[in-house]
Amino acid sequence: MKEEGNNEVQWLRANNRHTCRIISPEEYKMQSRYLMLCKAEIVKNKDTIHSPCIKECDFSESKNPCSFVTIFPNRRTWSSLQMDTSFVQIEMPLSNILLLLDSYHPNLISFPGAFHSPFTVTQLNAYDRIPQAVINKTYHNVTETNVVQQPQKRSDNNSVEEVRRKRGVISKVEVELSRARAAILKAGHSHNGDAKHQTSGYVPSGGIYRNATMFQRSYGEMEKVFKIFVYREGERPLVHLGPCKDIYSIEGRFIDELELGNSILTSNPEEAHVYFLPFSVVMMVSHIYKPKTYDLTPMKRFVSDYIDVISKKYPFWNRSLGADHFILSCHDWAPETSMVNPYLYNNSIRVLCNANTSEGFNPSKDATLPEVMLKGSMKITMGGQSAQARSVLAFFAGGNHGRVRPLLIQHWKGIDKDIQVNEYLPKGLSYYDMMKSAKYCLCPSGYEVASPRIVEAIYSGCVPVIISDHYVLPFSDVLNWPAFSVQVPLSQIPNLKTILQSISVNRYIQMQRRVIQLRRHFTLNQPPKRYDMFNMILHSIWLRRLNVQLPLK
Template structure:
């Protein structure tokens, strides 16, 4: 393959894995001087140094390069140096308006952590009204979780549990989503979470309470057909959420399930016609913008700007803002 003919360059750096692999140690912990300790920041810097030496990076100032940074903190050390590229992210919760946007980047679904529901649509085995299992206490926009616990934990037909990630909690979450009509999806530390995609593949209708969430593949998926959206003010009013869900007719729930089954493949990374194929289709749609910005960069004169030039970054409105 001739790189001269390439429209895009994928940078195969697993930024989220690098972040997770980076050890967190107290300054008082002694480490053997002969032992090599992995350092995510150093790895990011090494990646950037290598990129900046590459002729194809220099050719278009990085506009035609694609990076995966799905963890909210992935590539945090060099994000301002790669922000021209196409960023594959879960949301914009910790990215500035001059770093990422729907215009140039692509929202990825999290890989679901529980088993897909293999049965048919129906309500016979879904005896619970609403299910949630997760960490009750989160920062920033996730403060709403504690409020929801307070208004929901004593409601009939509602299962709401506090719990951290483990094999047993995943088993319980799988059972809960497969036997409930609705699944609660509140914001966490950032607007999105893998729970939404667990619910979708479980055919458990998501109830999204996250004012600044961005969702994957919205040009092909109308989320109003597969989910219920509530603003945080309405959701935390005592009795309001449960009252609304009880009014949803069985026929309407079956319609939701039917639509969930239709779009389920978009959230299956293992499917040949699933998530990965759709991600690259989404990236390909950015090509006209990449050409435009590359050509614009080459002709533009140096300007004395008092603020960042975010000409193409005009629709990042999902950073966490809350008064809760």
Template structure:
């Protein structure tokens, strides 16, 4: 199957194919707000990266970048002719986190989630309820396919594979910050490994060109995660570092200035990436941000220009196998209480016999808890993203997403309704009722699609 890197790359390619670059605040850009819609994100398995291959994320992100770059109203400088087909109309692109109201059929909101409808980030202002993916009579709403349109995805991927090129700003190995600019020479690990995996897979791919005249997009190779741990920079110095870096490349090379950075992109998985561009406003407004912290609620993420990267904790072993009958718990969560959403979850379900909501250190192995649960809860912490969706899929547990405004990774091509359930956070007190309302057939369908993503 295609690498994870391919899914991200494919979305970039789709955006690129429609035209040439204009900055986000250009008059023409403002006249066409739908031009930044990105598509064609996917996940395809491999043996070296959690539930999706390490390289699959890179491909999809790059494809999103490609699609963004080719939107006609966005680009005016260099013309690229790509004829691809699209399965979704503009209004369907990059849907919001699915909302599950408690009395009706599952739906995806086609509008931006305004506060007066859904309340604040913790979802506690207005009583918008959740419902299951299935209709009130248990009908599956025909949401049985893992992909929205796999054939069109593969067709676009094949064309991207032939023509898409990316130029990476060069840095020598003796550069004082080579560790932040160059790909790592080891297998990435830890909570923010997606960022390193993306860069490593991209730099080893055939999409790289050493001739910037042939480039469709330009990659800014700095690593937010590695700069954060560099004592010379640290979290407090990243904003100035990025500002100076953009100033340097815009002086040394002509490529940034000709589009205002609209055909440039960078990757960041740590949440500090959202504020890293505070002193380089043109990066946030114009460049494509491939980030794990993809929340519609926060101003640092520009919906339909930027793209969501899945956060994963890498695992190289084959996923463990366990039958549904061996999963005795209804639902499980463990984590720090670092948000109102988690605080509310633990308050309601801490002492429940079916929903296990833990904070602090577990007495049993984390993997055993995931393997013993039918549903595994992804609950917003500091940010909407965590590695828990990837953990759930790896251990064959159906993800329950409690994170309002989360722009889910690969949402334009992955049918998230087929293998996960999203619950608005205001409905945390109804969580057991929602999960118990899922029939055994519906659960078997959800879990069967989970296994396809391992």
């Protein structure tokens, strides 16, 4: 047997097997209750998982394994552990068992990723720094009787009652989430829908959804248990305020709704499932950014200072390293601003309009925020002619900027009366009237991947044609975008007319009707209504706290 060591672990190789063993558990100041995670095996070309068997064990006298969990993780999990052999055996504190149970299970739900954020072997050894939110995430059903409690640490500063109280709160939150996961999975396996849990009002159904039954149950579970805590630190205008009438309006409308005291809020942070950092990147640009300098340092410094304040005042950021916290912004610079803190960038839920996967947007933990241009009443943009009465094949009007629009304008501006592409509309023509009379509305990216034209097309009953690379569409966890939109790669812009004309009349009518059905999910109401845009944004955050993506049915 060959041994290789460092200050933390020994690597023991024998019979094509790696054993990672803590040299001295006492060095971590943990009690002697440990769990052995043993025989984690990768099977070539196949991802499966076996049900775990969890037992407590005592390593105070013996270092022989006494409890086992058998997992066949997917390759992403395996590569994140940086192993190249068939077996791995790791001793872990009993409190951290749920971390490595956070594995992909193809027979249950199509999860975006195996881990909320990847962990290397070195990070796995630092047990006292494993994010609690990630530890608590598990795709297996958890009840009050089998929730793994954290080993009690001896401390003169904390009473036994206080430790037990904190354990109970964490367990309650995680039990709620685990029950919700189980309920969603059960609804997905039902052949008779989720009639038992149907409520009055709108019931999701039809082809616009990836899985209408699971979505309905997930939304219901969110309404039942989901709670958000908003940090009160900070002063306006940089915090607790946002724009409400421009291209960034969704940022201000969301912050404003939470400031008004939505029922999903909790004043008790111990009961929250997620924590909102209520600063506004748009307001930072307006008040602390120096125009034309393109220097984001003041904005980054503010974000860094804000996280420093709440992490010292409250235990929640440090407990999860930001994994159960979220920010929300529609400004193009929000992704770069979030880079100032690696935990904010890599762990936290970032709800962004600029949902560009080539610039670090991670759909397994980040959510897309729909971009909406609000200038006045939304009623002006709603409506449109029937599918049969629409005379224009495709329409676009907008500035010639970014990488996509110059290609579109070059190929189609003034070329074909069926593909009406304009930089600026001629006098006498109404932008919204044109959208309401067009069959397809072209939605190319501008400076960034997002465009308010997608929402405007939905309002106008116009089938959106998405022309964008690396863009994660809004609410794509639950919405089946190919059922009501056309997605055209940049290379096919010259063939745009051929692509649209190849769609049959019946198919177009079906898509157009689905666009109209879709409107409720992109409508902003005051106060919010069930299944409207505000609540769909909440549902996107809820799914990422569960780390669940609804599969196609």
